Amino acid sequence: PALSNIKIPAIKGKLGGHQYYSFVSTPRQLLKISFVNHRSLNDPEGAPAYQRLINKTRLSQISKFIQNGGFFPTNLLVNFTSKCRFEQITRNPSCDNAYGYLYLPSQYCSAWIIDGQHRLYGYASLNDHHLDQNIMVVAFEELDPTEEANLFVTINHEQKSVPxxxxxxxxxxxxxxxxxxxxxxxxxxxxxxxxxxxxxxxxxxxxxxxxxxxxxxxxxxxxxxxxxxxxxxxxxxxxxxxxxxxxxxxxxxxxxxxxxxxxxxxxxxxxxxxxxxxxxxxxxxxxxxxxxxxxxxxxxxxxxxxxxxxxxxxxxxxxxxxxxxxxxxxxxxxxxxxxxxxxxxxxxxxxxxxxxxxxxxxxxxxxxxxxxxxxxxxxxxxxxxxxxxxxxSAEKIAEADKQIKEISIIVNRIVFDTLKEVYGEEVSGYWHEGVKDKTIMSSAYQKSLDEPNRGLALENYVEFIEHKKIIERKENWPLFKEYFDIPELGEKGKTKNLKWMEKINELRRIPAHPTESRNYRKDDFEYIEYVYQKLITKTSIDFRGSTA
Incomplete structure (x- = not known):
């Protein structure tokens, strides 16, 4: 009953073949009858849903803007889902507009917001003074949801913002x-x-x-x-x-x-x-x-x-x-x-x-x-x-590049030497039983086809970060823990300390894809040195020969 018989001065006319009303209302009145048909509702009756979820941070920013004296000189665009009562006072034949009183719908969720959801709901948390401020509105009447969505796309895509x-x-x-x-x-x-x-x-x-x-x-x-x-x-x-x-x-x-x-x-x-x-x-x-x-x-x-x-x-x-x-x-x-x-x-x-x-x-x-x-x-x-x-520093860069390359070699060598020792040197053993990851195996096989004349074993085509997946498999981790369990500086107690592999994989991209601005940071040199020395100590690999 509190929503009944709320009438406001308005202009009634036609735009694009659709009935519309232009009027000034208040957030207090509109918030009671508004609705946002956002996509996550998945309501068949609202299809096609087109609105994004209201963003809490943006609402807060708009509320603060309003409290600081800000206002919006642009229209809110809505669709009344049912026919509205309009009392005509006079008409202007030259532009086919009528002037009179519009009775706002007396039902909840009867005004679907097409454009301006954040502007309207930015008032929701404010006090009475702000809730009774004026808001300009253009309201269509009984638009189909598809036409609503088209209007939304036109406003947000076709209309260019100020550069x-x-x-x-x-x-x-x-x-x-x-x-x-x-x-x-x-x-x-x-x-x-x-x-x-x-x-x-x-x-x-x-x-x-x-x-x-x-x-x-x-x-x-x-x-x-x-x-x-x-x-x-x-x-x-x-x-x-x-x-x-x-x-x-x-x-x-x-x-x-x-x-x-x-x-x-x-x-x-x-x-x-x-x-x-x-x-x-x-x-x-x-x-x-x-x-x-x-x-x-x-x-x-x-x-x-x-x-x-x-x-x-x-x-x-x-x-x-x-x-x-x-x-x-x-x-x-x-x-x-x-x-x-x-x-x-x-x-x-x-x-x-x-x-x-x-x-x-x-x-x-x-x-x-x-x-x-x-x-x-x-x-x-x-x-x-x-x-x-x-x-x-050229010298430091060269050393870091060398260490990253040798880290990759150490990891590959230890992983596949160990898998061959445990599962056998046949492909059906170390490859199918040790690696076991179909994505890794398929990717390596495809890369080997791209180099048909190299004649290299499949393990040579495994990416550095893919070794991490092999190492951390439940069946494999006990085999590799002594070599690759390297905690971050100052960290202890994790079940599997393999975060270093992700970081080294990121750093590998610097020498692999060099540009003028893509360089090592000071901390990167220290990190690479730390991992390198840990691996050398744990694996006892000497690059002048082989595993000690």
Missing amino acids: KNLLDDLEGDLKWGSKKPSERIGAVASRLLSVLNEDLGEPLYGRITQQGITSTDSTCLTIPELKNGLRKSGLIGTSMRNNKEYLPGPLCGETDALTLERAREVLNGFFDLIRSANPEIWDAGRGGLLCTNISLQGYMLFLSSVISYWENKTNSNARELEPLDLLLKVNTYLDPIRGWLAKANFRKMNERFKIQYGSGAPSTYFYKLCQLVNPEYDDFCPTGYLEWLESQ
């Missing part, structure tokens, strides 16, 4: 003056990049892509990526204490407007020093690896590190220097890079700075820049540089 590039560009206007440090930094960064792109004759003039204009090899920079670089560098400030405190950066002024001008002057001058070292490579954009998203982010990190290095060394504050004076200090440490660039060609750039795209690419580029400066300023060692350098 991130445009949203990041707009942030400079929409968030300017924000009290939130992260938004403040984002707004200054967005506006700064727009200004740098419009500075006639300066290094970044016309190099940043604009919405709706196709990028080229030279116009290949994007605001989202460069904004990310500015944030990580801290040049125009850092957000501290869970976005409650703003820490100014070395390019900051007393106000955001002054920060914009100061950063503009310093960055134009800084990138001009880089461009002038080799204009041909700079102008090549993507092809030169000098004026790209990755490289410029790397140079921003470098600029920030050099300023910090100079401040610590001289007990000075960079913010007290005029832009030109700051550039003179920076140029001293930039000289080794500019000297290298002056002699570089496209081949040399490719050899040193060709980096696989990814979240760690700018940092890798930055460390490669540090490599050029460190020989002249040996105490210039930014955070993470020494660890990265150690991971690049």
Whole structure:
């Protein structure tokens, strides 16, 4: 009874041949009659079910957004499952619309949500004040579930979202003056990049892509990526204490407007020093690896590190220097890079700075820049540089590659020597009774067919990680425990300590599929050495001969 006779002003009309109503309601009213036909219900009467399950985290985020004063200026889209009562007051013949009062359905689950489930249910946990806020709704009447699903697909697939590039560009206007440090930094960064792109004759003039204009090899920079670089560098400030405190950066002024001008002057001058070292490579954009998203982010990190290095060394504050004076200090440490660039060609750039795209690419580029400066300023060692350098050591890499290869040989040799000893050397013995896994046997057989002239035994085609399945079989584990039971560093007491095989299998991919950015970490060298020494001790295999 509490749902009966709830009437609201509405417009009635037709859209796509279907009856619809446009009106304003409240979450309190709609939540009582709404329903989400999500796919996991598997209800034949609701087929085709098209909605995803409501996401709890997203609901929480939306609730917080509403509590902070947010609202949604877009329509909720629903379908009334039965015919609605509508009292017409007047009609507009020119657009075939009627104006009047709509009586909301008086049954639970009578308004099926087609689009906006999270927006509506984000109100569910809020107080009375929020439950009585206005929500705009477009409601169809007695749509078939298939038509509902088609509408859902149209909205979520055919309708394109606003590109991130445009949203990041707009942030400079929409968030300017924000009290939130992260938004403040984002707004200054967005506006700064727009200004740098419009500075006639300066290094970044016309190099940043604009919405709706196709990028080229030279116009290949994007605001989202460069904004990310500015944030990580801290040049125009850092957000501290869970976005409650703003820490100014070395390019900051007393106000955001002054920060914009100061950063503009310093960055134009800084990138001009880089461009002038080799204009041909700079102008090549993507092809030169000098004026790209990755490289410029790397140079921003470098600029920030050099300023910090100079401040610590001289007990000075960079913010007290005029832009030109700051550039003179920076140029001293930039000289080794500019000297290298002056002699570089496209081949040399490719050899040193060709980096696989990814979240760690700018940092890798930055460390490669540090490599050029460190020989002249040996105490210039930014955070993470020494660890990265150690991971690049050719000697260590060669040793790790060798150890991984020998680990694979040890495992294969021990596994099949043992199986042959226990089950017999015939294929019907060690292979069918010892291995016994049809998937492993089939895979090995297929690989042997791909190399018909090699004449190798089937065990030579077993993948490293497949040995783990053979070893941990209930019947086989007692045979192999003494060799392969290797606990993780600091761990004890597990029934089967074979986690190391999974880790070694992952590390095997580094030498097997090498790329510029796929390298061992410092911890990887230690781990490989640990496993290698354990296996050597347990198995007594000498690679100058055979099992001792």
